[in-house]
Amino acid sequence: MAATNSSPHIPVLLRPLLAAVAPVQGRWLDGTFGAGGYTRGLIEAGADSVIAVDRDPMAHEMAKPWAGPYGDKIIMQHGVFSKMDEYGQELDGIVLDLGVSSMQLDLAERGFSFMRDGPLDMRMSQDGPSAADLVNEASEEELANIIFLYGEERASRRIASLLVRAREEAPIVRTAELSRLVESCLPRAKPGQSHPATRTFQALRIAVNNEYGELWEGLMAAERALKPGGKLAVVTFHSVEDRMVKRFLTARAGAGGNANRFAPQVEMDAPQFTLKSRKAIGPDSQELEENPRSRSAKLRVATRTDAAAGSIDAKAIGMPMMREKKQ
Ligand SMILES: C[S@@+](CC[C@H](N)C(=O)[O-])C[C@H]1O[C@@H](n2cnc3c(N)ncnc32)[C@H](O)[C@@H]1O
Missing domain, CATH: 1.10.150.170 (Putative methyltransferase TM0872, insert domain)
Known part of the structure; x- marks a missing residue:
């Protein structure tokens, strides 16, 4: 699909993200490649290579004109980030920048926007x-x-x-x-x-797009794909996503993972992550001025330990659950 009439996607919170995961080196995975802003930022900051995952074929198509000079530093991978551990293992870092890109939103024919008339589509993939x-x-x-x-x-x-x-x-x-x-x-x-x-x-x-299911599965896949010392950085755009990331990381860092005092006790052995900080990082005044889309963005960063990867219940991280359909 041709990406005409589309404004360029300005990467959100890229500067604080690169600062929080520094020094950047080795093999990284960008689970939400989009316009490639994070992937390029990681390579320029010192990553040897980046596995560039996106479920939207348009993202990889649009990278063709500029990705050539990066050679095998960018490894294009069509697919969903919930399967990222199938695309890479023993990774030095993983970044996720959730939601849709400006290109997807701006193209009427993708059907994401009520501002532009188009077919009622909304499928990222x-x-x-x-x-x-x-x-x-x-x-x-x-x-x-x-x-x-x-x-x-x-x-x-x-x-x-x-x-x-x-x-x-x-x-x-x-x-x-x-x-x-x-x-x-x-x-x-x-x-x-x-x-x-x-x-x-x-x-x-x-x-x-099963976005919450993807996030829940994606966080667990990241835990399986990172090597000890590997960094996980996630940027969210609304409170439900941020709650899920926060609760996942807090629980996996062994810092009180229960959704509330009535929730079942989460089985914890050694923690799988250490938190960069308990507080999420937001945009500074310069970024807010340059890119109003950053207004609601929140960045959370954690470092993988050497404890074995496991799994966590979707409810324990506050994933909104649809009621079972009546038979
Ligand atoms: C906000 S944009 C990322 C922008 C990117 N960080 C940049 O700087 O250009 C999100 C991208 O992630 C993709 N995406 C969203 N959910 C995904 C998933 N579960 N698996 C793979 N790609 C996904 C979307 O298709 C979109 O291209």
């Missing part, structure tokens, strides 16, 4: 069921649950009910149509508030 499939085929209850759980939208039931009535007339296949329907059943946004369709679009995108 460009395969599997699309947002239109979900909106037209899920039950009303399932739609309401997705919009509530992944979009934190209080009017989820009202929206789901309207979508189900609308699709009885004709399938909902365009982003503008979905946006208009959502807008029609919510109060008008006050100045400074986000567009009424923001939360519904976010929810559908998270569901279509």
